[in-house]
Amino acid sequence: MEKIVILTGAGISAESGLSTFRDEGGLWAQHRIEDVATPEGFARDPALVQGFYNARRVQAAKVVPNPAHRALARLQRDFPGEVVIVTQNVDGLHEAGGAQDVIHMHGILSGALCASCGHRWTAPPEMEVDEPCPACNAPTARPDVVWFGEMPYHMEEIFDHLASATIFAAIGTSGQVYPAAAFVHEAHAVGAHTIEINLEPTGGGFDDHLLGKASETVPKWVDRLLQI
Numbered sequence: 001m002e003k004i005v006i007l008t009g010a011g012i013s014a015e016s017g018l019s020t021f022r023d024e025g026g027l028w029a030q031h032r033i034e035d036v037a038t039p040e041g042f043a044r045d046p047a048l049v050q051g052f053y054n055a056r057r058v059q060a061a062k063v064v065p066n067p068a069h070r071a072l073a074r075l076q077r078d079f080p081g082e083v084v085i086v087t088q089n090v091d092g093l094h095e096a097g098g099a100q101d102v103i104h105m106h107g108i109l110s111g112a113l114c115a116s117c118g119h120r121w122t123a124p125p126e127m128e129v130d131e132p133c134p135a136c137n138a139p140t141a142r143p144d145v146v147w148f149g150e151m152p153y154h155m156e157e158i159f160d161h162l163a164s165a166t167i168f169a170a171i172g173t174s175g176q177v178y179p180a181a182a183f184v185h186e187a188h189a190v191g192a193h194t195i196e197i198n199l200e201p202t203g204g205g206f207d208d209h210l211l212g213k214a215s216e217t218v219p220k221w222v223d224r225l226l227q228i
Contacts, residue, residue, distance in 0.1 A: 002082075004169065005168050007183055008086070008087045009087075009170075009171070010088070011172020011214055012089070012171050013089050013172070015215045016066045028165075028212045035048060036048060036053075037147045039149060040149075046129045046130075049142075050131075050143075053109065054126045054127060057123070058101075063091070065093045065094075066215075067215040067219050068218035071221075072218065073099040074098075074223045074226075076099055078193055078226055079225060081166075086102075086158055090106055099129075103157065104154070105152040105154055105180075108144070110123055113141070113144035114138060114141055115141075115220060117135055119133055120144055121134055124210040138141070152179060159184070161190075162187055163186070164190070165190065167193050167196060168184060170195075170198075170206070171197040174213050178183075186220065193207055199212070
């Protein structure tokens with residue numbers, strides 16, 4: 001049975017109106033990464049970090065999935081083999097577009113995590129400083145997102161999927177930062193066909209490249225896989 005493993009990054013959500021930390025004028029441009037996306041930044045100024053992620057939740061709630069998200073959900077639904085979607089994004093747009101069982105390697109904006117006991121729950125629209133954990137009541141709630149310097153989630157599961165992939169696709173991501181940078185090499189090692197779908201080639205050693213906006217290229221790629 002064929003198995004497609006797909007890695008998506010910020011480029012697939014940019015066309016829905018979500019800014020990335022590389023965009024000028026977006027939320028990220030107003031802050032230093034080390035202040036709002038590191039454990040040290042949270043320890044230093046939790047109010048700043050909670051406020052930043054509260055704003056990101058508001059932003060994410062205003063956007064809708066674009067044709068690329070919906071096309072991947074269609075591929076997952078109609079492909080005769082298995083389709084596994086792994087995302088670096090925390091916006092939840094894959095699920096909003098109809099995808100199932102998405103693996104969130106960087107967590108998700110809608111989640112809260114207790115830094116004391118590890119309990120997870122749905123984050124309120126606005127998390128406060130010293131927000132209590134509903135499980136242990138410790139005032140150590142934080143956004144359930146992976147910050148710089150932390151290990152991404154579900155890595156063992158992801159590498160297990162790559163070990164049985166026949167196709168690996170990276171969409172809207174440079175894939176140049178480890179551990180994600182290892183994914184294409186893992187896929188090559190088991191003989192999978194590799195393809196990147198990006199605005200520009202990344203030079204990451206892929207077999208094929210589809211260049212252009214994700215909202216245009218991804219539906220065409222899915223049509224080809226489904227032989228529509």
